[in-house]
Amino acid sequence: MKADALVYCENEFGSVDGKVANGLIRQSERYSIVGIIDSSKKGQDTGERLDGVSNGILIFESIEHALEELSTIPEYFIYGIAPLASFLNDEQKEIIFTAMKSGMNIVNGLPEFFNDNIHYTNMALKYGVTIQDVRKPPARKNLHNFSGRIGEVKVPIITVMGTDCAVGKRTTALVLVEALRNEGLNAVFVTTGQTGLLQGSKYGVAIDVLTSGFATGEVENAILNAYEQEQPDIIVVEGQGALSHPAFTSSSAIIRGAMPDAIIIQHPPKRKSYCDYPKIPLLDLVDEIEMIEVFSKSKVIAITINHENMTNVEVDNAIKRYESKYDLPVTDVLLHGCDKLVRELIKTFPELKRESVLI
Known part of the structure; x- marks a missing residue:
């Protein structure tokens, strides 16, 4: 069965840098996407926004707003932006930490690997969640x-x-x-x-x-x-x-x-x-x-x-x-x-x- 996932895509859903979130809305064999976070488009239907066809998946203003509206806490929180910059700023880091505190496992598609950062790993350990760095390559061997x-x-x-x-x-x-x-x-x-x-x-x-x-x-x-x-x-x-x-x-x-x-x-x-x-x-x-x-x-x-x-x-x-x-x-x-x-x-x-x- 697919695991429920909430996707973060602040200011970028439907745009070039939102391609990760866009792709997940269009197709995912691994996750059941229950919502997108993008305060600039809050309340909109993701399907209508992306392709002009409603799919019932809503865009939320924030993590807090999403968790208030959803019946259960999603199992995964996916960082759904693919920016030119490889590293998160302090505000974006706090979004990840908030997701961890809420009990969601983190799925990271950036070339910044969260598992290599002790602040992320300590936070994950504290709240009993996991971190998956999707782009981390196999070991050299x-x-x-x-x-x-x-x-x-x-x-x-x-x-x-x-x-x-x-x-x-x-x-x-x-x-x-x-x-x-x-x-x-x-x-x-x-x-x-x-x-x-x-x-x-x-x-x-x-x-x-x-x-x-x-x-x-x-x-x-x-x-x-x-x-x-x-x-x-x-x-x-x-x-x-x-x-x-x-x-x-x-x-x-x-x-x-x-x-x-x-x-x-x-x-x-x-x-x-x-x-x-x-x-x-x-x-x-x-x-x-x-x-x-x-x-x-x-x-x-x-x-x-x-x-x-x-x-x-x-x-x-x-x-x-x-x-x-x-x-x-x-x-x-x-x-x-x-x-x-x-x-x-x-x-x-x-x-x-x-x-x-x-x-």
Whole structure:
């Protein structure tokens, strides 16, 4: 059974830095989300706020407000913000301590590991709660170098890349996996970030906290584990950041470790600059595609849209424009689903059609 969890996302729910909370509201196999804390949106329905469809999960002003309204104390308190800054300020630390005092176990997705801080661990001990640092990497002795065994994977490996951070790569990958499964295919998702792990992904690791010497190997190892354990028809790997993004290197490690057979690229047409770097213009989509194809020696086979700050009419116009310009299938999976992507994958990998017919 899923464990009840309250998610902290002050001032950020529905925004770029709230992507952890956003993802957990949309899907979680591990937690039953009972509420979001964001005083700037108190009283709103999280589903309506995020996707325009009510889900009955409310946004609370504070921990105290949430515990007054909820019938029981949630088992877990999740820090649901993914900021550029790695460390909590004093006010945010007090939020964590308040959650501990209330009897909730702490789930931390930051690269600041609470278990390494004696103040957090002493507080947890005092109140009888646990701390889980989701992004803390395995011990060095358990990390994997790249082996080249990725060549043993005999089913299509697809990566969902993007033109920036927080553009919906994980969401698109998960929606695609579900659509492929609905076609009778055994599709497996491999995560590369903390939100995928929090959502319950069985395979993957948060690679942005790994040293460069192991990031590629850990991506490869996660895919190999998924392949050997699940015997899938297709593997979909979550991308991180953007290959062009000057602040992050995760994309290159994912491409190297996965050696994808095809790539889907996610793009926010209205975004003009890189996430958290307003003075650095976003690379044009055509240039990002070229960079990815040269680097990966693979092909971008579809484009998916992030509709932030766009009307439905603008999304539809962007889809038509991109399909004409790039001669590729284009969709917004949250608005229009994955039919185009599934058709393109079956066209690109005909063995998938045979598998779906057999099942």
